[in-house]
Amino acid sequence: MARLPIVGGNWKMNTTRAEARALLGGLRALDGLAGVEVVICPPAPWLGDAADLLAGTTLRVGAQNVHWEPKGAFTGEVAAPMLAGTATYAIVGHSERRHVFHEKPTETNRKLRAVVEAGLRPILAIGERLAEAEAGRTEEVLRRQLTQAFRGFRALPESLVVAYEPVWAIGTGRAATPEDAQARCALVRAILAERFGRAAAEACRIQYGGSVTAQNIEGLAAQPDIDGALVGGASLDAAAFAAICRAVATAG
Numbered sequence: 001m002a003r004l005p006i007v008g009g010n011w012k013m014n015t016t017r018a019e020a021r022a023l024l025g026g027l028r029a030l031d032g033l034a035g036v037e038v039v040i041c042p043p044a045p046w047l048g049d050a051a052d053l054l055a056g057t058t059l060r061v062g063a064q065n066v067h068w069e070p071k072g073a074f075t076g077e078v079a080a081p082m083l084a085g086t087a088t089y090a091i092v093g094h095s096e097r098r099h100v101f102h103e104k105p106t107e108t109n110r111k112l113r114a115v116v117e118a119g120l121r122p123i124l125a126i127g128e129r130l131a132e133a134e135a136g137r138t139e140e141v142l143r144r145q146l147t148q149a150f151r152g153f154r155a156l157p158e159s160l161v162v163a164y165e166p167v168w169a170i171g172t173g174r175a176a177t178p179e180d181a182q183a184r185c186a187l188v189r190a191i192l193a194e195r196f197g198r199a200a201a202e203a204c205r206i207q208y209g210g211s212v213t214a215q216n217i218e219g220l221a222a223q224p225d226i227d228g229a230l231v232g233g234a235s236l237d238a239a240a241f242a243a244i245c246r247a248v249a250t251a252g
């Protein structure tokens with residue numbers, strides 16, 4: 001089954017409101033681009049601007065994080081149901097949440113459930129750290145992260161996207177080689193097949209993330225198990241991000 005590749009732009013904690021609106025205006029040029037789904041994940045305060053400025057285009061809006069509870073006394077947090085109507089996607093388990101904010105696997109699991117229950121589409125980020133990669137523990141880490149994230153799930157949510165993001169590649173300028181990224185994404189698909197069956201795994205989109213640029217995307221996008229990219233730094237430059245999206249669209 002052909003999978004529609006998906007490119008996400010994770011702006012992280014960057015942009016003023018004016019910068020965000022200018023960037024969103026530039027990204028409108030990607031409206032109607034065939035062969036790829038484009039998702040823009042701005043900081044939470046600009047989600048409404050993104051929804052307004054991208055309304056009527058084929059671009060989707062995504063949140064960078066959610067809380068697992070639907071409401072309550074959680075100062076500063078954003079609940080998944082609050083995002084319905086504004087965002088289509090939500091990133092869950094990004095390595096910065098896991099390693100900078102010490103998000104526990106049980107919390108990632110609860111967030112994933114909250115996102116699905118709210119009718120949003122999750123982008124589940126997983127990936128090994130440098131020491132784990134160097135110790136030959138990548139497979140073990142990916143298996144563990146997927147097992148923990150899907151605890152209690154009877155089926156793989158149809159809309160779920162996995163972002164394989166080796167932590168050592170994020171923001172370092174050192175992307176995985178296309179061959180290594182392909183091997184890891186194929187491994188993720190095999191683990192999903194063991195847990196949820198082959199058909200569900202074959203239908204699931206798996207992105208690569210980690211120092212993706214307009215220069216290195218072509219080799220990555222050409223790999224059979226890589227269905228697009230999650231892009232951090234390069235997503236803050238409309239021209240670079242558009243070039244990545246176009247390269248992914250033509251690779252398929």
Ligand code: PEP
Nearest residue numbers: 170171209210211232233
């Ligand atoms: C990310 O934030 O998910 C990411 C991959 O960042 P970068 O592209 O900057 O490495």
